[in-house]
Amino acid sequence: MASTETEIVQGIGSDYEVKYGFSVPEDYFFKSGRGLSHELVDAISSHKDEPDWMRKFRHKSLDYFLARPMPRWGADLSGIDFENIYYYIRPTEKQADKWEDLPADIKDTWDKLGIPEAEKKYLAGVGAQYESEVVYHKLQADLEAKGVIFLDMDSGLREHEDLVRQYFGTIIPQNDNKFAALNSAVWSGGSFIYVPPGVRIEMPLQAYFRINAENMGQFERTLIIVDEDAYVHYVEGCTAPIYSSDSLHSAVVEIVVKPRGRCRYTTIQNWSNNVYNLVTKRAVAYEGATMEWVDGNLGSKVTMKYPAIWLLGERAHGEVLSIAFAGKGQHQDAGGKAVHAAPNTSSVITSKSISKNGGRAGYRGLLEVGKGAKGARSKVVCDALILDEESRSDTYPYMRIDENEVDIGHEATVSKIGEEQLFYLMSRGLSEAEAAAMIVSGFVEPVTKELPLEYAVELNRLIQLQMEGSVG
Amino acid sequence: MALLELNDLHVALEDGTEIVKGVDLRVDTDEVHAIMGPNGSGKSTLAYALMGHPAYEVTGGQILLDGEDITELEADERAQRGLFLAFQYPHAVPGVTVTNFMRQAINSIRKAKAGGVDDPISVKEFRTQMLEAMDRLKVPRELAQRYLNEGFSGGEKKRVEILQMAMLRPRIAILDETDSGLDIDALRIVAGGVQELVGPEMGALVITHYQRILNYIQPDFVHVFVDGRIVADGGKELAQRLEEEGYEAFVPSGSATGGEA
Numbered sequence: 205m206a207s208t209e210t211e212i213v214q215g216i217g218s219d220y221e222v223k224y225g226f227s228v229p230e231d232y233f234f235k236s237g238r239g240l241s242h243e244l245v246d247a248i249s250s251h252k253d254e255p256d257w258m259r260k261f262r263h264k265s266l267d268y269f270l271a272r273p274m275p276r277w278g279a280d281l282s283g284i285d286f287e288n289i290y291y292y293i294r295p296t297e298k299q300a301d302k303w304e305d306l307p308a309d310i311k312d313t314w315d316k317l318g319i320p321e322a323e324k325k326y327l328a329g330v331g332a333q334y335e336s337e338v339v340y341h342k343l344q345a346d347l348e349a350k351g352v353i354f355l356d357m358d359s360g361l362r363e364h365e366d367l368v369r370q371y372f373g374t375i376i377p378q379n380d381n382k383f384a385a386l387n388s389a390v391w392s393g394g395s396f397i398y399v400p401p402g403v404r405i406e407m408p409l410q411a412y413f414r415i416n417a418e419n420m421g422q423f424e425r426t427l428i429i430v431d432e433d434a435y436v437h438y439v440e441g442c443t444a445p446i447y448s449s450d451s452l453h454s455a456v457v458e459i460v461v462k463p464r465g466r467c468r469y470t471t472i473q474n475w476s477n478n479v480y481n482l483v484t485k486r487a488v489a490y491e492g493a494t495m496e497w498v499d500g501n502l503g504s505k506v507t508m509k510y511p512a513i514w515l516l517g518e519r520a521h522g523e524v525l526s527i528a529f530a531g532k533g534q535h536q537d538a539g540g541k542a543v544h545a546a547p548n549t550s551s552v553i554t555s556k557s558i559s560k561n562g563g564r565a566g567y568r569g570l571l572e573v574g575k576g577a578k579g580a581r582s583k584v585v586c587d588a589l590i591l592d593e594e595s596r597s598d599t600y601p602y603m604r605i606d607e608n609e610v611d612i613g614h615e616a617t618v619s620k621i622g623e624e625q626l627f628y629l630m631s632r633g634l635s636e637a638e639a640a641a642m643i644v645s646g647f648v649e650p651v652t653k654e655l656p657l658e659y660a661v662e663l664n665r666l667i668q669l670q671m672e673g674s675v676g
Numbered sequence: 677m678a679l680l681e682l683n684d685l686h687v688a689l690e691d692g693t694e695i696v697k698g699v700d701l702r703v704d705t706d707e708v709h710a711i712m713g714p715n716g717s718g719k720s721t722l723a724y725a726l727m728g729h730p731a732y733e734v735t736g737g738q739i740l741l742d743g744e745d746i747t748e749l750e751a752d753e754r755a756q757r758g759l760f761l762a763f764q765y766p767h768a769v770p771g772v773t774v775t776n777f778m779r780q781a782i783n784s785i786r787k788a789k790a791g792g793v794d795d796p797i798s799v800k801e802f803r804t805q806m807l808e809a810m811d812r813l814k815v816p817r818e819l820a821q822r823y824l825n826e827g828f829s830g831g832e833k834k835r836v837e838i839l840q841m842a843m844l845r846p847r848i849a850i851l852d853e854t855d856s857g858l859d860i861d862a863l864r865i866v867a868g869g870v871q872e873l874v875g876p877e878m879g880a881l882v883i884t885h886y887q888r889i890l891n892y893i894q895p896d897f898v899h900v901f902v903d904g905r906i907v908a909d910g911g912k913e914l915a916q917r918l919e920e921e922g923y924e925a926f927v928p929s930g931s932a933t934g935g936e937a
Contacts, residue, residue, distance in 0.1 A: 623730065628767040631727050632781035632840060633755035633788065642780060646771025646823070 219669065220446065220503075225476055226316070227416050227445035228309035232335070234294040238419070239287045242266060245389055248292050252358050252392070255365060265378040265388030272382040278568070279506040279535045284480055289421040289452050291390045293335035299356065300340050310334055317443065319412050326658055328407035329354045333424055334414050336392040347405060353398040354409055357425045360396025367398065371427055375458035376486050383482040387423045387456040394424030394455065399434040399465075408437040408470070408656065415444035415451055415479065426457040430465040430493075437468040439659065443503070444476045450505065451479045459487035459495065463517060466494040472659060474666055475503040477533055483509045491517030491546075498654055499526040501536050502666045510568060512541035515549035515577075522551040525651045527663070529670055530563030530595070539568035539600075544580040544610075551582045556648050560591035560670075566598035571605075571612070578609040588618045589647050591640065641671040678702035679742055679879055680759075680848045686736035687718075687725040694735065695721040697904035703848060707879045708871075710890055710915060713901030714923045719883045720764060722901075723852040726881075727761040728754050741848070756788035760846030762837040764853040768825040774836060775820045778806060778843055785844065809842040813869045830857030838869045849873070850881045855889035867892030887919040900926045 219225075234251065236244055245266050249259040274281055300306050303320045314320060314332055323330045329343035331354070338356030347354070353364060361368045378388035395411050415422050430436055444451060453475060461467045467487065475481055481504040487495040497511035513522030524540030542551035557565035567586040588597035599616050621643050629639035645652070645664050652660040680703040687696035695718040703709050713719045725732040726739060728751040738747045741757055749757075769777065779802055786795045810817060815835050825833050834854055841849050851870065855863055871893050874880050882893055890898075890912065898914040899906045900923070907926050908914065918926070 622767075625767050625769060627727075627729050627751055628763065629769070629777075629781075630751040631755055631761050631763075632777075632844065633752055633785040634781060635752050635784065636750070638780065638784055639752075642772055642777070643769060646769050649771030 220476065224317070224443040224474065225446040228313055230417055231307065231309065232293055232295050233297045234292075235417075236290055236292040238290055240266070240289070240291055240390070244291055248390060248392060251292070251294060254361065257369065258361065261373065261378065262389050265385050266390075268379040269382060269385035269389055272379075272385060275382060275508075278508045278537045281480065281482075281506065283450060284452060285450070288419055288449070290417060290419055291421045291423070292392060293417055293420065294337050295334050296337070296339050299338060299359070301342050303340060306339060310339060313414060313416070314340070314412075317412065317414070322410070322658065326407060326656070327410050328405050329409040331356055331395050331411040332414070333393045333411065333422075335416060335420060336422065338393045343409075350403050351400040352403060352405065353396065355396045357394040357396045357427065358392065360427070364396070364398070367429070368396065368427065371429060371458065371460060373458075375460065375488055376456050376484050381484060383454045384456050384484040387425060387454050387484070390421070391423045391425035391456065393422075394426040394457075395428070395438070396426070397428040397436060397438065399430045399436045401431040402433045403431075404435040405437070408439045410439045410441070413440065413442040413453075415453065415475075418445075418447045419449055419451060420444075421452040421454070424455050426455065428457075428459045428467060428469070430459070430461045430467045432462045433464045434462075435466045437470065439470045439472070441472045441474065443474050444479055446476045447478050449478065453479055453481045453483070453504075455483045455485075457483070457485040461487060461489045461493040461495050463491040463493055465490075466496075468496040468498065469511075470498040470500075470655065470659065472500045472663060472666070473503055473507065477503065477505050479504045481507040481509065483507075485509065485511040486514070487512070487522075488514045488516050489520040489522055492519045493517060494521045494523075496523040497525070497540065498651065499524065499538065499540075500651070500663050501526070501528045501538050502663075502670060504536075505533065506535045506537070508537045510539040510541050510570070512543070513551065514543045514545060515551065516545050518546045518548055520546060520549045522549075524551075524553045524555075525654055526553075526555045526567070527648050527651050528555070528557040528565040528567075529667065530557070530559045530565035531670055532561040532563060534563045536563075536565040537568055538566070541570040542572070542582060543570075544573040544577040544582065547577055548579040549577060550580070553582075553584045554650060555586040556589075556651060557586070557597055558589045558591065558644055558647065559595035559597050562594040564596040564598070566600065568600040569602065571601070571603045573605045573607050573610050573612070575606045577607050580607065581611040583613040584615070586616045587647070588616075589644065590618065590620050637671055641668050644671060678704045680704075680881075681740040682726075682737070683740070684737035685722075685725070685734065685739065687721055687732050688735045690731060690733065695732075695904055696725060698737065699904075699906055701899065701906065703879045703881055705847065705877060705879045706875055707897065708874055708882060708893055708895045709880070709897045709899065710882045710884060710895040711899050711901045711906075712884055712887070712915060712918055715885060717901050718904040719885075719901055720852055723761055723850050723883050726850055727751055727759060752784070753788075755844075755846075756785050758847035760841050760844060760849045762834075762841060762849065762851040762854050764856065766825050766833045766837055768823070768828075770823050770826050772824050773821050774824050774839075775806065777824045778840065781840070781844060805843060809839055812872075813839050813842060814865050815839050831859065831862040834858055834866055835862065838866050842869060842873060845873075846878060848879050848881065850883065852883045853885065854882070855884055855886065863889065864892055887915045890915050902927055
């Protein structure tokens with residue numbers, strides 16, 4: 205606890221620019237030109253020495269991407285200039301399994317972000333993606349011995365082609381939406397995880413995604429398969445330097461949770477405010493399985509992300525816990541989806557959004573109960589906290605219920621920080637900013653209490669940073 | 677020079693309505709002052725204004741703490757200088773435990789005292805102080821991990837207010853109707869907690885409608901407060917007289933309607 209407390213205190217007063225917003229010189233093994241084309245797709249596939257089916261999959265996906273119109277709902281995406289983006293950067297020739305083997309600038313970056321230290325203290329495995337490639341990867345030896353696979357997606361494809369081919373693009377089809385199509389065309393990096401039956405990984409596996417170059421496009425691709433009675437907690441974090449022009453991050457995450465398995469996927473998204481973050485995440489849960497998305501969105505210019513769970517087997521359970529924090533110039537269009545396609549399935553969606561300094565944060569959700577999903581239970585709770593008059597919160601809770609024997613609950617609240625509450629805290633010596641930060645961290649506590657201590661501390665610290673100088 | 681001085685203090689609401697109409701008062705350490713007044717006399721407004729509530733504007737006079745004019749200071753700056761208000765209706769702060777809140781408050785005050793440099797209390801020291809204070813004030817241990825005032829009974833809220841006072845060690849404590857909502861046992865504990873802290877380090881200003889709490893906290897001075905003014909001063913015998921004769925005896929003829937404001 206002592207170090208935790210010190211860390212929180214140290215975090216206050218520093219800012220994004222110093223802690224995360226720095227960049228280091230580019231000295232890359234390969235950097236593509238700007239813009240998107242079939243030639244680029246070929247170049248990526250060749251660099252990775254991929255099987256022909258993947259090359260074809262990419263080309264077809266690019267066609268889908270080009271054919272589809274931009275989404276007209278959600279956030280304003282008109283600022284994205286697809287021709288100005290670098291789609292593929294390979295920073296190093298080879299992946300390292302020792303931090304010391306990385307080029308100095310890249311190693312320094314990870315040190316500054318505290319990843320090697322976190323690995324030593326509380327992680328079972330780490331993948332560190334820098335631009336387009338996972339430059340460092342390591343899994344604890346005892347887990348490897350139990351048959352756990354934790355690789356970057358490219359290595360996963362090379363070393364476990366059959367398993368990858370069986371699932372890749374089946375949970376999120378390549379033409380699911382425009383940005384899933386883009387990812388399917390130019391994907392690089394991300395994680396491939398397989399947890400064998402009955403294996404429970406007690407400490408989290410973590411992936412960290414770092415953008416360094418200006419106008420970078422990062423398109424990691426993650427596939428997680430949790431076999432029967434197995435358990436894994438996967439955590440991802442992401443940051444980028446502050447640039448005056450935009451970058452693009454568009455990931456696809458597919459998850460399969462087999463009977464009685466459990467997967468928890470935690471995201472602490474802290475992109476700099478010039479990143480468009482457009483991500484498709486979907487999981488399927490079979491009989492008696494549990495899927496949990498814990499989704500914290502603090503950074504980025506625009507985020508559109510609605511982690512989904514398809515409850516395909518009887519008694520499958522899904523949870524989405526989502527926090528969105530929108531400050532100046534930010535639009536967080538976050539939410540969650542639960543689709544009940546089997547009897548006695550249950551889901552809980554809890555969304556907490558905070559907006560300040562003209563930011564816009566919202567909940568967009570879909571709850572669907574199919575015919576025959578008798579005994580389905582679902583609860584959706586969306587709470588919004590608006591910190592000032594210029595800021596905005598939206599709630600779009602869509603529901604499609606095609607079965608009668610169900611139990612569905614929905615609650616939504618919108619609140620503002622009250623003068624009385626602030627005065628009460630300030631009368632105990634807290635500054636106005638400290639008081640507001642305390643009210644906000646209390647507001648998100650239902651989500652942070654679900655996180656391992658280290659991440660709860662991190663999230664609270666990020667919220668403190670967001671709150672610095674924001675009130676009064 | 678007294679520790680807390682109110683000189684001809686006038687307080688108005690945002691719409692300009694004057695509620696406190698010229699109050700002079702001196703409170704020192706090792707003293708308990710009681711302000712007694714009927715409902716609607718402006719007692720709570722006076723308490724809020726002393727603590728710096730933004731909805732109440734000081735329209736005349738001044739508040740001095742240790743000789744420093746604090747009339748224009750924010751609530752947090754007043755708290756950092758040693759002023760404390762036990763609320764009549766403490767607010768709930770969902771998601772924030774009593775423990776976390778207490779630690780943050782202590783650290784905020786320590787930071788101010790260290791000239792703006794972080795000087796957090798050690799976990800061990802905090803824990804020792806907190807447990808000791810909770811036991812002394814008979815605050816159930818489980819309250820420490822509950823969210824501040826959320827779902828608390830009236831008695832629990834008041835005890836936690838006094839717990840905060842004990843932990844923050846103010847120099848002047850203002851207690852606004854602390855007796856309301858307390859049964860006799862709770863009142864005895866709460867009053868005992870206040871009485872214990874009054875001494876060379878702290879003075880108290882007890883604001884109350886009834887004389888009941890004064891059976892447990894012995895006032896050195898009693899001030900009768902009617903229609904925004906102190907209309908009589910005396911010792912504890914004055915509280916007794918109030919109890920017997922009621923406030924009517926202290927209302928100057930013609931001003932009962934407050935028409936002169």
